[in-house]
Amino acid sequence: MEEAGRAAANELRRAFPGQATLLLAGGGANGGDAFVAARHLLSLGVGATVLALPARHPLTRRNRARWRAVGGQTFALTPAALARRSRDAGVLVDGLLGTGFQPPLRPALAEVVGAVNAARARGLAVVSLDLPSGLDAALAEAGLSVQANLTVTFSGLKPALLFGPAAERAGRVVLAPLRLPPEWATAEALAQRPLDADLGACLPVRAAGAHKGTAGRVWVVGGHPGTAGAPVLAGWGALRTGAGLVTLHSGAEVPLLHPELMVRRHSDLGAFLDGVSANGRPDAVALGMGLGPDAADHARRVLRWGLPTVLDADALQPELAGSGHDRCVWTPHPGEAARLLGHTAAEVTRDPLSAARALQAQLGGVVVLKGGPSVVAAPGGLSVSRGGHPGMASAGMGDTLSGILAALLGQGVSPEDAARSGVRLHARAGERAARAFGYGLSASDVAAELGGAWHDLQAAAGAPGGGT
Ligand SMILES: NC(=O)C1=CN([C@@H]2O[C@H](COP(=O)(O)OP(=O)(O)OC[C@H]3O[C@@H](n4cnc5c(N)ncnc54)[C@H](O)[C@@H]3O)[C@@H](O)[C@H]2O)[C@H](O)CC1
Numbered sequence: 001m002e003e004a005g006r007a008a009a010n011e012l013r014r015a016f017p018g019q020a021t022l023l024l025a026g027g028g029a030n031g032g033d034a035f036v037a038a039r040h041l042l043s044l045g046v047g048a049t050v051l052a053l054p055a056r057h058p059l060t061r062r063n064r065a066r067w068r069a070v071g072g073q074t075f076a077l078t079p080a081a082l083a084r085r086s087r088d089a090g091v092l093v094d095g096l097l098g099t100g101f102q103p104p105l106r107p108a109l110a111e112v113v114g115a116v117n118a119a120r121a122r123g124l125a126v127v128s129l130d131l132p133s134g135l136d137a138a139l140a141e142a143g144l145s146v147q148a149n150l151t152v153t154f155s156g157l158k159p160a161l162l163f164g165p166a167a168e169r170a171g172r173v174v175l176a177p178l179r180l181p182p183e184w185a186t187a188e189a190l191a192q193r194p195l196d197a198d199l200g201a202c203l204p205v206r207a208a209g210a211h212k213g214t215a216g217r218v219w220v221v222g223g224h225p226g227t228a229g230a231p232v233l234a235g236w237g238a239l240r241t242g243a244g245l246v247t248l249h250s251g252a253e254v255p256l257l258h259p260e261l262m263v264r265r266h267s268d269l270g271a272f273l274d275g276v277s278a279n280g281r282p283d284a285v286a287l288g289m290g291l292g293p294d295a296a297d298h299a300r301r302v303l304r305w306g307l308p309t310v311l312d313a314d315a316l317q318p319e320l321a322g323s324g325h326d327r328c329v330w331t332p333h334p335g336e337a338a339r340l341l342g343h344t345a346a347e348v349t350r351d352p353l354s355a356a357r358a359l360q361a362q363l364g365g366v367v368v369l370k371g372g373p374s375v376v377a378a379p380g381g382l383s384v385s386r387g388g389h390p391g392m393a394s395a396g397m398g399d400t401l402s403g404i405l406a407a408l409l410g411q412g413v414s415p416e417d418a419a420r421s422g423v424r425l426h427a428r429a430g431e432r433a434a435r436a437f438g439y440g441l442s443a444s445d446v447a448a449e450l451g452g453a454w455h456d457l458q459a460a461a462g463a464p465g466g467g468t
Pocket residue numbers: 001002004026027028029030031032033056057096097098099100101102103104105106109129130131154155178180184185186
């Protein structure tokens with residue numbers, strides 16, 4: 001609590017220098033954070049006043065006493081007192097409810113939350129401690145809750161700060177990584193959000209003497225009459241992510257849109273896959289995009305090779321659970337995840353971290369639960385992607401991502417690092433493409449920006465240039 005309050009005070013002083021601060025302290029430990037923050041603000045010469053509910057948590061009682069011992073003023077928290085005192089404040093700190101909130105919000109506190117939001121509507125900046133009061137830390141949904149400009153959260157990122165309508169209540173999120181005993185780390189706080197520098201360090205740096213045979217041979221197995229464009233997008237994404245050789249294997253006529261992509265049409269795709277010899281296999285495979293009704297059978301054939309394999313779209317079938325291996329990367333969107341889990345898409349988007357964790361346990365390997373943001377679930381834990389752009393909500397983005405992931409796998413990147421860095425490459429390329437095309441950006445525009453995105457991540461990592 002001491003570390004949390006001090007971190008909050010430092011962030012408040014950074015974000016709102018010299019602003020008189022009105023802090024609201026709830027009865028639990030979240031309120032204790034508020035008392036600690038008030039004491040540190042006072043020691044930094046910042047005017048601070050606390051409006052408090054009766055303190056129930058022992059540490060909150062102790063820190064209320066320490067606040068008073070340094071001359072801090074505490075008054076009873078009522079909506080009227082809040083409305084009156086907020087007029088003299090520059091910033092309002094919400095320390096009412098944190099991870100201990102048990103919905104639904106009780107009427108007395110609902111009234112206070114309403115008064116906080118009214119003060120914000122009058123132009124007062126609102127900063128929430130750990131998470132906006134009224135949100136369930138584990139869920140992406142938002143009922144009556146504080147609308148914050150900034151949330152200073154402790155020890156780890158909660159789903160409510162990352163996904164859906166709840167994340168929109170948090171405003172800008174700053175993570176204060178506290179040195180906590182493991183038993184304090186709340187379950188929902190276990191998602192990491194790797195920095196571009198970390199992800200850029202995962203990208204391969206190519207030897208000067210490289211040639212197309214050493215830069216990764218990728219096969220894309222997909223396409224079916226009417227969906228023959230999907231494998232082309234995957235192949236192009238792979239090529240724009242540095243794959244040396246990309247071949248599309250399909251049972252359908254695939255349009256020859258890029259001469260750099262080799263295209264093989266098979267009258268009997270299954271017989272072809274069954275006949276591939278060990279030394280005729282690629283370094284990585286992306287399969288499923290537009291593959292059609294025989295996708296599960298074709299997927300089993302490819303999975304038997306034991307190669308780094310990206311499974312997407314039609315290859316995301318519940319019957320394949322148990323056929324995968326630890327070099328697989330599965331890339332469902334919420335609807336496909338729902339089908340794999342036997343849940344509804346709403347249940348998946350309501351708690352994406354749990355859904356991604358359950359899928360990884362069910363399928364093995366690494367799971368990329370696509371969304372805004374995407375979640376990567378690996379045996380080593382969960383990570384949440386950054387960035388991207390709403391314009392990426394259009395056809396073909398998933399196909400392109402599959403190609404990106406297969407290209408990284410084909411260049412020897414591990415499944416977990418390929419998933420985490422590939423998802424970020426895809427998002428960063430979308431951010432770059434959005435500068436010119438906004439909501440009208442296409443999957444091809446994203447592919448065109450992959451080289452620049454690669455440079456951006458490697459630059460963030462301080463790695464040598466080059467890249468794709
Ligand atoms: N885990 C960590 O990393 C740290 C957590 N800290 C802070 O502690 C809070 C969690 O504290 P806790 O006492 O468990 O719960 P809250 O303070 O969030 O709330 C409990 C408080 O709220 C009342 N309450 C619960 N539900 C409702 C409701 N629906 N309506 C009204 N009131 C409700 C309940 O009666 C209690 O009085 C965490 O968020 C951090 O801020 C540490 O300080 C830092 C490390």
